[in-house]
Amino acid sequence: MATTVRRRLVGKDIECEIASETASETATSREPSPDNQQREVTSIFKAIHKRSKTRKRKTTAIFLLGSLFGIIAAGFFAKSNDLIDLPLPELKELSVDSLFEVLPAGFVKEMRDLMNGERDLIESDDAFSVGMKMRAEGLSADHPIVMIPGVISTGLESWSTSELSLPYFRKRLWGSWTMMRALVMDKEAWKRHIMLDKTTGLDPPGIKLRAAQGFDATDFFITGYWIWNKILENLASLGYDPTNSYTAAYDWRLAYANLEVRDHYFSRLKSYIEQAVFIHKKKVVLTSHSMGSQVLFYFFHWVASKKGGQGGQDWVERHVDSWINISGCMLGAVKDVTAILSGEMRDTAQMNAFAVYGLEKFLSKEERAEIFRAMPGISSMLPMGGNAVWGELDWAPDDQPGQGHSYGSLLNFRAGQNVSTTPDRNFTIEDAMDYILDTTDDWYRDQVKGSYSHGVAKTRAEVEANENDPRKWINPLETRLPLAPSLKVYCFYGVGKPTERAYFYRAPDPGTTTHLKMTIDTTLTQGHIDHGVILGEGDGTVNLMSLGYMCNKGWKMKRYNPAGSKITVVEMPHEPERFNPRGGPNTADHVDILGRQNLNEYILKVAAGRGDTIEDFITSNILKYVEKVEIYEE
Structure with missing residues (x-):
């Protein structure tokens, strides 16, 4: 496996021509073991709103569809010095070097650090250190393991033989440099491939994109940017291979019901699990990340239901030993609201003027919003629970003492700046959801209402009926x-x-030609408001209320966990290494956590049948917040 990784990074096709720079040595911040030390729970509100001047966001390439970050990064891996072989004679002189001359020096250095640092880290022997350490302690592969990746983690490749698609046959139009090239050179064709049919939510005529399969589907997003690779390396060190482990990759664009309609995804997942249990005489361990946890939760219902897999209510009991829920956005993600509403999120709002200009040239806000809406799977992460979880205009469970602005007021409009296209009042989460459904096209509203529900069941009878x-x-x-x-x-x-x-x-800038009714007010930066974005607690992508409510309170209620399944919660503080491009062994970033050292240790323990040694470890104020949520026992 190590040889394969090295070949990907330093092979002729992608050889990096940037000279390595010597990184300054820094002291690694080590996390105290939850078994040996009780961490003091302190208010982290001030720390959350203190902006770091030394770190920039490292995962923008993933969350921005073909952003300038990704396009510039391609230059670092180009075999020649030409960024793209453009057919226009007047652009023949465009090269990486000439482009770097107009980029900020700090941006260029950070890109070099990211790519060179990733190469060095993946090539090092430390990549397998966790698995080797656990093996030395006597652990070995026990339960078969199935991994369900998160949103956008799985590469999507073209299988159509239509005239439009032939140049891309079996090439990845999501999760590769082919995606970047197609976005720049043939943007309209790329959009036609990546967007689903707006009426059916399935393939458009003549287009067939399918999820890549196998471990290669999710180990790297693009060359050098690992996702599941470190977990795979450590599992292999413990004795796992394709005979007892499986990546259940899926097309994350599809509404969950259509995963079965088009791809028979849940039927194939059920079949693999049953076969694994039959062969190994052991129940499986299911490991999910981010949106993958929502997909797996849906599968639990589908597999038991007469309307789905018809496995019966005891199917999970007979086939599944454990569910490892990594950074699961069980109650959705706030950023999904703005992505659908205006094609924006914190990642775009905080970009500098040069990057914003480049991104808008390639994919405008309106185009991004259209793309997000034409991927019904993305809308599965719209927040659930309504105001009972996310708060009212003047109150929210996770508000801090002395906080001037309540988190419950989700979308806000400055006094005196309202125009005909913007509302005349602030919105709670329920108001925002209603506004989205009232102002978007019928096809989008039908897709969301026909696929998902966002309410709260208050009685056990209601839960069972659902x-x-x-x-x-x-x-x-x-x-x-x-x-x-x-x-x-x-x-x-x-x-x-x-x-x-x-x-x-705020309203869009005067004179702009857009159908969007509003856009994030990036001109507003004061106090805890950063370019129009109000920051709270979480893992950088998913808010703490979504990460922690069900694990710490919801599944402790009888109606949501009637069988009394045991819930173990381990919070992981974000303690990144200052100069490590992905945060190092103690990062808790939503994506980079997959490479975190103690997370990998916990996964191996559960897979090896030692999960009973893992104890609860809470370091945030989540236990206080969940008690304020307005959902109660019967």
Whole structure:
């Protein structure tokens, strides 16, 4: 495996011509073991709103569809010095060097550090250190393991033989440099491939994109940017290989019901799990990340239901030992609201003027919003639970003492700046959801209402009735965990990284030709408002309320966990190495946490049958917040 990784990084096709720079040595911040030391729970509100001047966001390339970050990064891996072989004679002189001359020096240095640092880290022997250490302690492969990746982690490749698609046959139009080239050279064709049919939510005529399969589908997003690779390396060190481990990659653009309609995804997942249990005589361990946790929660209902896999209510009890829920956005993500509403999020709002100009030239806000809406799977992460979880205009469970602005006021508009296209009042999460559905096209509204539900079931009878409604299966506040008393659920998620929680909006700039009614007010930066974004607690992508409510409170309620499955919660503080481009062994970033040292240790323990040695470890104020949520026992 190590040889394969090295070949990817230093092979002729992608050889990096940037000279390595010597990095300054820094002291690694080590996290105290939850078994040996009790951490003091302190208010982290001030720390959350203190902006770091030394670190920039490292995962923008993933969350921005073909952003300038990714396009410039391609230059560092180019075989020749030409950024792109453009057919226009007047652009023949465009090269990486000439482009770097107009880029800020700090940006160029950070890109070099990112790419060179990633190469050095992946090539080092440390890549397998966690697995080797656990093997030396006597652990070995025990349960078969299935991995369900998160949103946008899986590469998408073209299988159509239509005239438009032939140049891209079996090439990845998501998750590769082919995506970057197609976006620049043939943007309209790329958009036609990546967007689903707006009426059916399935393939457009003549287009066929499918999720890549196998471990290669999710180990790297693009060459040099690992996602699941470190977990795969450590599992291999413990004795795992393709005979006892499996990556259940899926097309994250599809609404969950259509994963089965088009790809038979849940049927194939059910079949693999049953086969693994039959062959190995052991129940499986299911490991999910981010949106993958929502997909797996939906699968639990589908597999038992007569409307789905018809496995019966005891299927999970008979086949699944443990569920490892990594950074699961069980109640959605606030940033999904703004992505759907205006094609924006914190990642775009905080970009500098040069990057914003480049991004708008390649993909405008309106284009990004259209693309996000034409991917119904993205809308599965719209926040669930309504105002009971996310708060009212003047109150929210995670508000801090003395806080001037409540998180419950999700979308805000400055007094005196309202025009005909912007509302005349602020919005709660319920107001924002209603506004999106009222102002978007019928096809989008039909897709969301026909696929998902965002409410709260207040009685056990209501929860049980919802087991017969597939629209509810995604929502843990309207449905329950499986009837599996021996199932063990492990919630591992990051805390302590500023995460978007609310926004200020304004009307689009005068004279702009856009159908968007509003855009994030990036001109507003004061106090805890950063370029129109109000920051709260979380892992940098998903808010703490979504990461932690079900694990710490919801699944402790009888109606949501009637079989009494054991829930173990381990919070992981964000303690990045200052000069490590991905944060190092103690990062808790939403994506980079997959390379975190103690997370990998916990995964190996569960897979090896030693999960009972893992203890709860809470370092945030989540236990205080969940008690303020207005959802109660019967």
